[in-house]
Amino acid sequence: MSRETLDAAARQTELAKLKGWSDAGDAVAKTFRFRDFSEAFGFMTRAALVAEKMDHHPDWKNVYKTVEVRLSTHDAGGVTALDFKLAAAMDKIAGA
């Protein structure tokens, strides 16, 4: 998968295919909300397995039932197709 960074127009095109993700310039971001900690951490665990398999990892913060996710391709210095692949996988796990 290409590690070329996507410009703002390309990011918008990709974001339009997803739900609830926003453009943070050097990253795409979403806050997932669950019923409780167990459900939030269950989501994180499933997402972690996908991330490890992709060798592409999220920056994320968990406070009880919320998980704030930021995705960027650090070694490319911006957002790439990899980030959108992981974003779509996370949405699928969360049932979005």
Next chain:
Amino acid sequence: MSRETLDAAARQTELAKLKGWSDAGDAVAKTFRFRDFSEAFGFMTRAALVAEKMDHHPDWKNVYKTVEVRLSTHDAGGVTALDFKLAAAMDKIAGA
């Protein structure tokens, strides 16, 4: 376990029993560093089980192999003995 908030002196006494935790006023904080994502997320998973059992959950952020943890007792509005119990459990899991 008491949900009374601990004052600065009491926090210092408790912090002195741990390694690498700092006083953030309304929380105690530590950044754990691991070898890779797998080890970092393994730590988080074990800590999540302890937190769920305690019904006391961390605020935490994971970026690849680092895990930044902040512990506070939200409903008490500060740091209580519960936070130090969870802090000690996390240190034990991390092998600190």
